[in-house]
Amino acid sequence: MxxxxxxxxxxxxxxxxxxxxxxxxxxxxxxxxxxxxxxxxxxxxxxxxxxxxxxxxxxxxxxxxxxxxxxxxxxxxxxxxxxxxLGGEIIGTVRILKSLIEDPQYKVVALTNWSSETFPIAQKRFEFLSWFEGIIVSGEEKTRKPFKEIYEITLSRFNLQPECSLFIDDNLRNIEAAQKLGINGIHFKDPDQLGESLEKFQINI
The missing domain is CATH 1.10.150 (DNA polymerase; domain 1)
Structure with missing residues (x-):
């Protein structure tokens, strides 16, 4: 189960x-x-x-x-x-994010491959980045996906159980690396596909 x-x-x-x-x-x-x-x-x-x-x-x-x-x-x-x-926000996914943030049963965090030098630019532009409970930025950690260290940092910093966590990424390589550590994964294609995939994990948005 x-x-x-x-x-x-x-x-x-x-x-x-x-x-x-x-x-x-x-x-x-x-x-x-x-x-x-x-x-x-x-x-x-x-x-x-x-x-x-x-x-x-x-x-x-x-x-x-x-x-x-x-x-x-x-x-x-x-x-x-x-x-x-930097284009705009992917509106459909931001709507899903908002729904999950507003649901008290979920902790919502981010894990991104991003230079620590350029990430502040994104933070100023995209207000929704302030919604997360926390964000792991690879450039700050000096490692990146798909190396296992960054997943271990994420699990440890937010006190997560891998089998109770779900990782969403558009790069299949990164999903596969997370799954090796027991983290559930969704390979993102578009917001509609994400919504359907979340339902399979019994997550309603």
């Missing part, structure tokens, strides 16, 4: 916040194939995630400029115009 869920753990980017570097670079390249090549080979997701784990943005930028001097202008744009990568 599955134990009743008493804690919901939300990812932020891609679940509650629309974040996409294409918002900066699509106008630069005017060609999705060229833009995607840049993300696959220069400012890669692995490079960005290193900053999510606490590596200084200024140093990361200089490292890449030294490695790819022909792309210096574009590399500096990545964090120089980072704020433009």
């Amino acid at each position: 599955m134990k009743p869920i008493n804690t919901i753990i939300f990812d932020l980017g891609g679940v509650l916040i629309d974040w996409n570097p294409a918002y900066v670079f699509r106008d630069v390249f005017q060609d999705d194939e060229k833009m995607n090549w840049f993300f696959d080979n220069i400012c890669t997701s692995d490079w960005n995630e290193n900053q999510d784990a606490g590596y200084p943005i200024s140093q990361a930028t200089e490292d890449l400029v030294v490695k790819y001097p022909d792309y210096e202008r574009l590399i500096r744009m990545y964090y120089g115009q980072w704020e433009k990568m």
Whole structure:
């Protein structure tokens, strides 16, 4: 028998916040194939995630400029115009969040891969980030999803039982890592799918 869920753990980017570097670079390249090549080979997701784990943005930028001097202008744009990568809130998910926050039977926290240097920008823009009982920011912890340490930090800091916790993330890799520690998971696709998935855990919104 599955134990009743008493804690919901939300990812932020891609679940509650629309974040996409294409918002900066699509106008630069005017060609999705060229833009995607840049993300696959220069400012890669692995490079960005290193900053999510606490590596200084200024140093990361200089490292890449030294490695790819022909792309210096574009590399500096990545964090120089980072704020433009933030779209709006994902309205349907924020509504679900509000419903869960207002239900006293649930503790609601967040676990996000995010640079500690840029996260304050999001906090100023999105009022709903103040609703959580707490937020684990990878850049502050110097580790990130999908490494088990950040899940263990989350469980310990909020005194959570993994089998009574439910983690929502748009990256399947991160869900699978949480499940290895006994945390229930929902691989987020869109707000409607999330609502249907919550019902399967007997969580009504």
